[in-house]
Amino acid sequence: MEEAGFKILLDQGCLKIWDQRRRLLAKVPCGANRLYVLKLDNAKPVCLVAQGTSTAWQWHTRFGHLNFRGLRQLAQEEMVRGLPQIEHVDQVCDSCLVGKQRRLAFPTEAKYRAAHKLELVHGNLCGPVTPTTPSGNKLFFLLVDDLSRYMWLILLSTKDQAFTVFTVFHAHAKAEAGRKPGTLHTDRSGEFMARTFIEHCVQEGVQ
Known part of the structure; x- marks a missing residue:
């Protein structure tokens, strides 16, 4: 020990x-x-052991968690030898609920969409990618306008360049669109949570 x-x-x-x-x-x-x-008390593993006090539950497990209505039909039509009559057909098995549950479908469209250009901008810093570019860049800063889906892609060599790139993007976007970005949506990683980055966004009115 x-x-x-x-x-x-x-x-x-x-x-x-x-x-x-x-x-x-x-x-x-x-x-x-x-x-x-x-x-010490030795732990007794119960893996691969079917436990149950009711005969119906034991048959339910033996048939791979077949529903009780199916088990009653097998017994009534004498399709299985030794299978007793199943009465409680409305009971629910917890394992069946977990194993057969379905995931909800993905929404076809977002609940919120921007009404103006640069009202909402999605940003993400991706990388490192291999191989690097001839100039030594291995990261890229992707910015997407929520309304028009227009994209800006800027190559970076290090993560600390994200702040400088965003300030340049902010100035160019404001000059081209005639309005400054309203909200920047990111994954809140370290480069976006730096003090200089946050102070710049607060100063420029970017949420």
């Missing part, structure tokens, strides 16, 4: 054991014979 990173301490007639995260696992007092006896 000591080689595996556990901490073991003998102090004032008591044995204490901590795990790798220094969580106390055991505290054993010293016995009259100077032995520290720790009584």
